[in-house]
Amino acid sequence: MAQTFTFxxxxxxxxxxxxxxxxxxxxxxxxxxxxxxxxSPLISTLRSGIVDVAFSGSKARVFVRQAFAQVTPDxxxxxxxxxxxVAELTGATLAREVEKAEADLAGAKDDDQRRIASQAIDLLSRLKS
Incomplete structure (x- = not known):
């Protein structure tokens, strides 16, 4: 059995x-x-995307926006x-999130912000399909 940690x-x-x-x-x-x-301990920002979680015997997928993670060994x-x-995302919610990502892209001040907004738009567009 695989080791587990609190999530x-x-x-x-x-x-x-x-x-x-x-x-x-x-x-x-x-x-x-x-x-x-x-x-190892870690703190990181996350880009808009999917968090895939494997629990013992089940899995979950959650779309996150403007997030960060704090990791310790346990x-x-x-x-x-x-x-x-992800299973509960509706067309209206996806449309709102695409609008927010497009606004982020339009207001991006550097290449990094443009890249992050473009990735979010691409992911959300794939989820809509």
Whole structure:
């Protein structure tokens, strides 16, 4: 049996997802990261994207926007401005998030901000399909 660690994904409104996870894939701002039990301590910003969580016997996928992660060897906490269960995303919610990402792209002041906004638009467009 795989080792587990405490996982929490929190938005301002509520605890979106919590439990003992075996593995979590995060959309790090510098690239995707896989977190396992015993991971070195880390704090990282996350780009808009999908957090994939593997619990013992089940999986969850959550879209996050404007988030960061704090990792310790026995816990991962993700704090997100917005978080939506991918299975429950509606067309209206996706349309709102695309509008926000397009506004971020229009207001981007450097190449890094443009890249992040473009990636969010691309991901959201794929989710709409």
């Amino acid at each position: 929490e994904l929190v938005s301002p409104e509520k605890v979106v997802l919590a439990g003992e996870a075996e593995q979590v894939l995060l959309p790090g701002s510098e690239g995707d990261m896989t977190i396992l039990a015993g991971h 816990k991962l906490t993700v704090l997100a401005e917005k978080a939506y269960d």
